[in-house]
Structures are given as C-alpha cells and as structure tokens.
Amino acid sequence: MHLRERVIGTITGIFKKYGGVPIDTPVFELKEILTGKYGEDSKLIYDLEDQGGEKCALRYDLTVPFARYLAANGIANIKRYHVAKVYRRDQPAMTKGRMREFYQCDFDIAGQYDVMIPDAEIVAVLKEVLTALDIGEFLIKMNHRKILDGIFAVCGVPEEKIRTISSAIDKLDKQSWEDVKKEMVVDKGLDEIIADKIGTYVRRKGGPELVDSLLEDSELTSNKRLKEGLEEMKKFFEYSKVYGTQDRVSFDLSLARGLDYYTGIIYEAVLIDDAPVPTAPKNSKDEEAQTRIGSVAAGGRYDELVGMFASSSKGKVPCVGISFGIERIFAILMSKYEQSKLRPNHTQVFVMSMSDGLLLERIEIANLLRQNNISAEFTFKTKPRMTAQYEFCDKNLIPLAVIIGKDEISRGVVKIKAMSKEAAVAAQTKNEGDEVKVSDLVAEISRRLCL
Amino acid sequence: MHLRERVIGTITGIFKKYGGVPIDTPVFELKEILTGKYGEDSKLIYDLEDQGGEKCALRYDLTVPFARYLAANGIANIKRYHVAKVYRRDQPAMTKGRMREFYQCDFDIAGQYDVMIPDAEIVAVLKEVLTALDIGEFLIKMNHRKILDGIFAVCGVPEEKIRTISSAIDKLDKQSWEDVKKEMVVDKGLDEIIADKIGTYVRRKGGPELVDSLLEDSELTSNKRLKEGLEEMKKFFEYSKVYGTQDRVSFDLSLARGLDYYTGIIYEAVLIDDAPVPTAPKNSKDEEAQTRIGSVAAGGRYDELVGMFASSSKGKVPCVGISFGIERIFAILMSKYEQSKLRPNHTQVFVMSMSDGLLLERIEIANLLRQNNISAEFTFKTKPRMTAQYEFCDKNLIPLAVIIGKDEISRGVVKIKAMSKEAAVAAQTKNEGDEVKVSDLVAEISRRLCL
Numbered sequence: 001m002h003l004r005e006r007v008i009g010t011i012t013g014i015f016k017k018y019g020g021v022p023i024d025t026p027v028f029e030l031k032e033i034l035t036g037k038y039g040e041d042s043k044l045i046y047d048l049e050d051q052g053g054e055k056c057a058l059r060y061d062l063t064v065p066f067a068r069y070l071a072a073n074g075i076a077n078i079k080r081y082h083v084a085k086v087y088r089r090d091q092p093a094m095t096k097g098r099m100r101e102f103y104q105c106d107f108d109i110a111g112q113y114d115v116m117i118p119d120a121e122i123v124a125v126l127k128e129v130l131t132a133l134d135i136g137e138f139l140i141k142m143n144h145r146k147i148l149d150g151i152f153a154v155c156g157v158p159e160e161k162i163r164t165i166s167s168a169i170d171k172l173d174k175q176s177w178e179d180v181k182k183e184m185v186v187d188k189g190l191d192e193i194i195a196d197k198i199g200t201y202v203r204r205k206g207g208p209e210l211v212d213s214l215l216e217d218s219e220l221t222s223n224k225r226l227k228e229g230l231e232e233m234k235k236f237f238e239y240s241k242v243y244g245t246q247d248r249v250s251f252d253l254s255l256a257r258g259l260d261y262y263t264g265i266i267y268e269a270v271l272i273d274d275a276p277v278p279t280a281p282k283n284s285k286d287e288e289a290q291t292r293i294g295s296v297a298a299g300g301r302y303d304e305l306v307g308m309f310a311s312s313s314k315g316k317v318p319c320v321g322i323s324f325g326i327e328r329i330f331a332i333l334m335s336k337y338e339q340s341k342l343r344p345n346h347t348q349v350f351v352m353s354m355s356d357g358l359l360l361e362r363i364e365i366a367n368l369l370r371q372n373n374i375s376a377e378f379t380f381k382t383k384p385r386m387t388a389q390y391e392f393c394d395k396n397l398i399p400l401a402v403i404i405g406k407d408e409i410s411r412g413v414v415k416i417k418a419m420s421k422e423a424a425v426a427a428q429t430k431n432e433g434d435e436v437k438v439s440d441l442v443a444e445i446s447r448r449l450c451l
Numbered sequence: 452m453h454l455r456e457r458v459i460g461t462i463t464g465i466f467k468k469y470g471g472v473p474i475d476t477p478v479f480e481l482k483e484i485l486t487g488k489y490g491e492d493s494k495l496i497y498d499l500e501d502q503g504g505e506k507c508a509l510r511y512d513l514t515v516p517f518a519r520y521l522a523a524n525g526i527a528n529i530k531r532y533h534v535a536k537v538y539r540r541d542q543p544a545m546t547k548g549r550m551r552e553f554y555q556c557d558f559d560i561a562g563q564y565d566v567m568i569p570d571a572e573i574v575a576v577l578k579e580v581l582t583a584l585d586i587g588e589f590l591i592k593m594n595h596r597k598i599l600d601g602i603f604a605v606c607g608v609p610e611e612k613i614r615t616i617s618s619a620i621d622k623l624d625k626q627s628w629e630d631v632k633k634e635m636v637v638d639k640g641l642d643e644i645i646a647d648k649i650g651t652y653v654r655r656k657g658g659p660e661l662v663d664s665l666l667e668d669s670e671l672t673s674n675k676r677l678k679e680g681l682e683e684m685k686k687f688f689e690y691s692k693v694y695g696t697q698d699r700v701s702f703d704l705s706l707a708r709g710l711d712y713y714t715g716i717i718y719e720a721v722l723i724d725d726a727p728v729p730t731a732p733k734n735s736k737d738e739e740a741q742t743r744i745g746s747v748a749a750g751g752r753y754d755e756l757v758g759m760f761a762s763s764s765k766g767k768v769p770c771v772g773i774s775f776g777i778e779r780i781f782a783i784l785m786s787k788y789e790q791s792k793l794r795p796n797h798t799q800v801f802v803m804s805m806s807d808g809l810l811l812e813r814i815e816i817a818n819l820l821r822q823n824n825i826s827a828e829f830t831f832k833t834k835p836r837m838t839a840q841y842e843f844c845d846k847n848l849i850p851l852a853v854i855i856g857k858d859e860i861s862r863g864v865v866k867i868k869a870m871s872k873e874a875a876v877a878a879q880t881k882n883e884g885d886e887v888k889v890s891d892l893v894a895e896i897s898r899r900l901c902l
Binding site: 001002004005016017018019020023024025026027028046047048049058079100101109111113114117118120121124126128137230238239242243244324344345346353359363364367370373374376377379380381382424 | 452453455456467468469470471472473474475477478479497498509530536551560562564565568569571572575579619678690693694695772795796797798810811814815818821824825826827828830831832833837868
C-alpha cells in the first residue's frame with residue numbers, strides 16, 4: 001500500500017505539472033450510459049440490483065463516466081485526471097494482474113484544438129510517467145483508426161467483417177503472421193488474396209519514415225480518410241520530435257485496440273524485457289522475438305463519445321486520453337523491491353520502557369515527538385515486556401528507540417538507541433543507548449533522522 | 452477537489468505519524484457480511500445484481516469490511532487507516548451533506564491491549580486532526596455503552612425497550628428534555644417514573660468529576676457492568692490528561708449512537724459555533740443553547756465484530772476506531788474560503804506567443820520548464836489569439852507568463868510577466884514583461900515562484 005501511494009503520488013504529480021485538474025465521478029452510472037460503449041467486453045459490466053430506483057451499474061472504466069460528466073455539465077474544454085477503481089465481472093486471475101476491482105489512473109484532454117497537439121502532449125505525459133516510475137524499457141505502439149479502417153477498405157475487407165478482422169490483426173504482437181492469416185481466412189472466411197494484401201501493410205512498423213513511405217503509395221492515399229490519418233500521423237511525429245518522445249514511439253500498423261469509442265490515434269505502452277530501446281524499430285524477426293511483458297498504459301482519441309451523451313449537436317467535445325494500468329505497474333515494481341525491505345509503516349521512533357511500565361511517561365514522550373512532527377509509537381500496555389517491544393521495532397524496521405527508565409526519568413534524561421545496523425547507518429550513528437536530556441530529545445532525534 | 456486532496460493529505464499525514472498503515476478493502480462485500488450490523492439503517496445497503504455469482508452489496512462503512520479483513524487474514528493487531536468511499540441507498544440531500552456516495556476517513560487500532568490506552572490514543576488522533584484542519588471550535592462528546600446500558604438497567608427499562616429508549620435519549624442534543632420524555636412515555640409507552648429517573652442521569656455531562664460523582668452513587672455501582680464502565684471512563688480521563696485531550700472531551704450521558712456493533716466507549720466530535728471551548732461543561736441552559744453545526748467525526752470501541760467473522764473463538768480481536776465525515780469537513784472549509792480564490796489547477800507558468808503562433812517554440816519552452824519540475828501549459832492551437840491566452844491565465848489564476856516573440860526568440864530571449872497584482876506580489880516582483888535569456892529562464896522563474 002505504501003508503494004501504491006508512492007506510485008500514485010508520482011503519477012498525479014506529473015498530471016498536475018501538465019495542468020491537470022482532479023475530477024471525481026461516482027462509482028456507479030445509469031446502466032444505459034455504459035451500454036454499447038465497450039464492444040464484446042460489455043458482458044463484464046457489474047449491474048446493481050434494482051431496489052426501487054434507476055437501473056445502475058458499476059463503472060467499467062473512467063473514460064465513459066468522464067464523457068458523461070462533460071456532457072452533463074456542458075464543459076467544452078478541460079485537462080482532467082482521475083485515479084479511481086473500476087469494476088469488471090471477470091474471473092479474477094491474480095497472476096495475470098486481472099482482478100474484479102482495480103485502479104485506473106487517467107489523464108484526458110478535452111476541447112476543440114488544432115490537430116495532434118493535445119495528442120502529442122498526452123504521449124509526452126505517458127513517456128514522462130513511465131520514465132519517472134523507472135519500470136524498465138518501454139515502447140509506445142501507435143496507430144490511427146482512420147489508417148486501419150482505410151487499409152481494410154483499400155484491401156477490400158467487407159464492411160461487416162471489419163471488426164472481426166481488426167481483432168485478429170491485433171494479435172500480431174503475440175502470434176505469427178501465419179497464425180493470424182489462418183484465423184482470418186479459415187475461421188473468419190476472408191478471401192486469401194485480401195488477407196495477403198492486408199499482410200503487406202499491417203506487418204509494418206517504424207517511425208516517421210514509414211508514414212512518408214505510405215504517403216507515397218497512391219492506392220492508399222486515394223482513400224480520403226486513410227490519407228487524412230497519415231497526414232495526422234506525420235503531424236504527430238513533427239510535434240513528438242519537439243516533445244522528445246519520438247525515440248519511444250513505434251508506428252505499428254497492427255495495433256487495433258478493441259473499444260468502440262476510439263476515432264483517431266490509438267496507443268499502448270508495452271514493456272520490453274532486457275532489450276535495448278528500439279529507436280527505429282524494423283519489421284525484423286529479432287524484434288518480434290522480444291519478450292513482451294504486456295501493456296501498462298493505453299489510450300487514444302475519442303471525438304464522438306461526449307456527443308453521444310449531449311442533447312444538442314453543439315455538445316460534441318473532442319477528447320484524447322491515456323489510462324495507466326496501475327495494478328500491473330505495482331506488480332512490476334513489487335518484484336523489483338525486496339519485499340522485506342519495504343517498511344510496513346512510517347514510524348520513526350519507538351518509545352519503550354525498561355521494566356517499570358512508565359505508561360504515562362511513554363505517552364508524554366510520544367506526544368512530545370508527535371507535536372514536533374516525528375512519528376512515534378509505544379506499546380499499549382501498562383507493563384509491556386522488553387522483548388515484545390524490541391520485536392515490534394524489528395518487525396516494523398523502526399530506526400530509533402527512546403528508552404525510558406525510572407532512574408533516568410528522575411534525572412531528566414532518556415536513552416536513544418539505533419535499532420538495527422541499517423538504521424544506525426541511516427541515522428548516521430554507531431552509538432547505542434546514548435543518554436540525552438529530555439529537553440534536547442527532539443533536536444537530537446531530528447539530527448539523527450536527518451529531518 | 453484540490454481542497455479535498457489537501458484535507459485528505461493532512462489527515463493521512465497525522466494517521467501515519469501515529470503509526471497507521473494504509474489498508475484497502477474491496478468496494479463490495481458478500482451481502483451476508485453486512486447483514487445485521489447496522490440496526491435500522493440496514494435498509495440503506497446497496498445490493499449488486501446477482502449475475503451468476505455470489506450475492507454482493509456495496510460497503511456501507513469502512514469498519515465492517517475492516518473487521519472482515521482482520522478475521523479473514525488472521526491479523527491480531529494493527530493500526531490501520533483507510534480513506535475511501537462508502538455507499539448508502541438514501542435520498543440525497545446536498546444541503547445536509549447527505550449523499551449516496553461519500554468519503555470516509557477511518558483510523559482504527561486492533562489488538563488485545565490494556566484498557567483505555569488505544570482508546571485514549573484514538574481521541575488524541577481525533578483532536579489533532581480537527582485542530583490541524585482548523586475547522587473551528589469543537590467538542591468531543593463521549594459516553595460508554597456499559598454505562599448507558601447500566602443506567603437503563605438500574606432505572607428499570609424493560610430489556611425489549613432499551614434500543615428504542617436509547618434512540619430517544621440520543622436526541623437530547625437537539626430536543627428539550629420535555630420532548631424526549633414525551634416521546635418515551637407517550638409514544639414508546641415507558642413508565643413515567645422510569646423516564647424521570649433516567650432523566651436524572653442522562654441530562655448530565657462534564658469531566659472526570661462527573662465520573663467520580665457517579666462512582667459514589669451506590670445504586671449505580673451495584674450494577675457490575677455500569678461500575679466497570681465508570682472505572683474505564685476514569686482510566687480514560689487519566690490518560691486523556693497526559694495526551695492533552697481533556698479540554699476537548701465532554702462525558703455526555705445522553706450520547707447513544709445507533710450502530711449495533713459498539714461495545715465500549717463511544718464518541719462524536721461536534722463543532723460549536725461562536726462559542727468558547729467548554730473546558731468544564733455544565734448542564735446549564737446556556738450550553739444547551741449553543742448552536743450545534745453537527746457531527747464531523749464519530750467512532751467507538753467494537754470488541755465483538757471481528758469475532759463474528761472468525762471461525763474459532765480465538766479469532767476475537769478487540770478494536771477501537773474513529774471515522775471522519777470528510778464531506779461535512781469539506782463543506783465547512785469551503786464556506787471559509789472565498790470560492791474564487793481557490794485555484795482550479797496547479798499551473799505556474801503559461802507559455803504564450805505574441806502573434807506568430809510559434810507552436811514548436813512554445814512546446815519547447817513548456818518542455819524545458821516541466822523538465823525542471825515547473826508546471827506549465829500553453830494553448831493547443833497553431834495560432835492562438837492573444838486575448839484567449841490572457842483569458843486562460845486569468846480564469847486559472849496562473850501567476851506567471853512566458854511570452855515568446857519571433858524577434859525575441861532570434862535573440863535567444865523571452866519575456867516574463869506577472870499575470871495579476873496578487874501574482875506579482877506572490878512572485879516578489881512588480882516588473883512586467885522583463886526580458887530574460889532562455890538559458891536563464893528556469894533559474895529566473897524558480898526565483899520568482901520562490902521554488
């Protein structure tokens with residue numbers, strides 16, 4: 001939980017630095033708000049029992065409630081962030097980081113702006129967050145709905161097969177082209193010629209040079225939306241260069257993403273295990289062999305979602321956003337720390353007595369420390385055992401102890417003791433059991449804890 | 452939301468200082484866990500629809516899930532805190548701060564300790580939090596379930612009427628004794644002699660001297676539980692004096708609290724409008740006339756709750772806790788701040804262009820600032836209007852602007868401008884539009900923002 005607080009603190013700190021405003025939406029929405037927004041995954045929505053009111057469901061993500069909120073409050077532009085839990089009626093699989101209840105951490109930019117500027121900023125936020133969290137090498141895979149749809153149109157995929165072919169293509173990060181082609185042709189009945197033609201496009205990835213080469217393909221650019229998408233990607237890379245994010249971005253024509261509401265650029269950040277940062281990724285066998293740990297953040301542009309909840313046509317608000325999968329990030333960071341080295345609490349000083357109990361004196365000393373913003377604890381017993389007090393310090397890795405004795409108290413002194421070797425080092429002292437005047441105690445402890 | 456973050460930060464900071472560990476429990480529990488814990492209010496529990504799994508409900512408070520968590524994980528002692536939302540299927544009344552979904556902020560001490568020590572510490576946490584939040588004068592009303600039950604027994608209240616008489620007594624803070632007596636005698640059929648006898652006790656409040664005087668009443672002390680309760684209160688006041696909380700505590704024999712699970716000390720913090728701190732409250736007409744804004748925190752000891760969820764008898768874990776009603780605290784603090792003075796975001800610098808657009812240059816400058824941990828924004832347009840940029844700064848009370856012009860950029864300089872009189876004062880400058888080298892920009896802005 002402490003690690004969780006630290007991670008969330010890092011992320012929201014960056015959100016604020018980019019002008020983000022926190023907005024909180026309720027954990028449940030009217031059922032109809034959520035219906036028809038999540039494609040196949042709609043079956044995972046948690047419904048509330050109708051107890052004589054409206055039909056409600058638990059939020060499935062933070063994006064749809066945000067769009068509903070913008071429409072309901074007539075907000076035309078905002079940069080918002082939201083850290084909260086979402087709910088999916090799934091079979092939990094802890095090992096895969098799949099749970100029924102988990103945190104999402106979202107940043108979104110809503111408003112009518114010039115093309116690709118907010119999109120490039122969101123990707124800058126994405127890069128800065130993952131860099132700050134220090135979770136290892138990562139790659140931001142990026143595609144554009146207009147480009148993907150355009151390619152399907154140019155290749156001749158029938159309208160009614162676009163969704164299913166799209167989801168087959170999305171598996172190219174885990175499966176070979178042969179398997180994906182088989183799924184399209186055998187399972188989904190796509191013409192083999194069309195499948196092969198799709199294959200010449202969707203297996204490509206790269207940087208701005210790939211955009212340029214696709215823009216030279218007159219068959220592609222004859223499709224208006226596809227050309228628009230490519231020009232937007234070109235713009236994106238122009239801004240990305242200034243934002244300093246270009247080294248992390250891989251334009252990947254196989255990225256599809258399942259959600260219904262995306263209309264423009266889409267992206268997904270994946271970790272790359274033990275691999276160098278691919279500055280100019282190529283469609284090589286080597287790269288495909290890179291171990292993919294999985295997606296830690298994803299998002300895209302959704303220009304139509306707010307309009308769905310608005311009463312008039314002027315209620316349309318274009319949006320672009322990113323959602324961090326906090327549970328996965330925790331899992332990765334947890335494995336980097338030695339579990340035992342994580343301190344369970346923040347307590348800096350344990351106030352203990354040698355033998356006589358001295359409860360009131362222990363309360364007084366703890367009080368004195370707390371009043372000076374030093375976190376302190378003591379055992380809630382009138383006569384605690386010495387060993388129990390020591391064990392508590394060890395278990396909680398508490399760095400310092402103040403030890404009270406009847407004789408010392410009468411002389412107005414207490415003892416300070418470093419409770420472990422690490423603590424002694426951290427507290428910049430090797431001394432044990434130094435006597436110190438009660439009147440100097442706060443100053444002495446502050447010095448030892450480097451406060 | 453920013454105020455909310457600050458308030459929660461203050462509270463959790465204090466929780467940590469007392470050794471608190473954050474624990475998170477799920478937003479839904481099995482329905483049976485919540486059943487029979489909340490008395491009459493059980494009808495406000497939100498049930499989830501049975502979609503082919505267990506029967507679940509949304510948590511009603513953070514206490515019952517905490518107790519369930521302790522039992523499930525076999526935890527025998529812990530100091531935990533938890534800030535999260537709870538759910539009540541009530542008719543929302545915003546003016547009364549009553550909502551269906553709201554935050555609670557809980558601190559609990561679980562474990563087998565010596566009598567009244569953790570209880571006194573919880574009250575110290577309560578006093579420190581309310582003092583730190585600076586929400587005005589407050590009083591901690593306190594009673595003990597054993598004392599209240601004992602008084603009912605001594606006065607001869609029939610067993611089956613105890614609950615309903617208890618809830619009538621609880622209204623003594625809002626109603627006159629005559630009205631409460633009428634409710635007991637006329638509406639609830641209590642013998643008038645019994646009612647009058649109850650009245651001689653429950654209208655009393657005070658400090659340790661009240662405990663002492665009750666201990667001298669042999670009719671009361673003949674009841675074993677009552678005597679036990681009084682001795683515990685005596686102990687409490689002894690510790691309370693050392694903790695420095697005694698000035699805030701009023702032993703109030705009318706405090707009852709509705710929840711089923713309390714077994715010992717119970718308390719409620721109330722704000723007192725424009726009244727001096729009652730150091731030794733007396734049962735005077737004057738005091739009854741004090742305006743009561745309402746309860747901002749409440750809690751008590753619940754020694755049996757964990758045991759209800761444990762499989763064996765050794766699963767019994769005594770607990771005592773406090774829950775802060777954050778929404779009410781927000782409402783009070785919001786009314787203290789001028790709404791307009793609250794900054795909607797944290798942005799410190801707005802990067803704007805004079806006329807030529809200069810988008811890439813604006814991105815570069817914003818990037819430079821952000822890399823140095825200065826929060827910065829700019830307009831997402833290739834050629835934004837000057838007035839629109841100024842309006843954004845005004846609306847968001849952004850203190851500083853960096854203004855970029857084509858001519859200046861070619862000379863390697865930008866202008867810094869304080870955006871308002873307040874900002875100019877805050878940024879310790881009266882100068883407007885000073886030219887500064889781009890290479891000195893971060894240092895100069897840090898100086899002006901006192902970073």
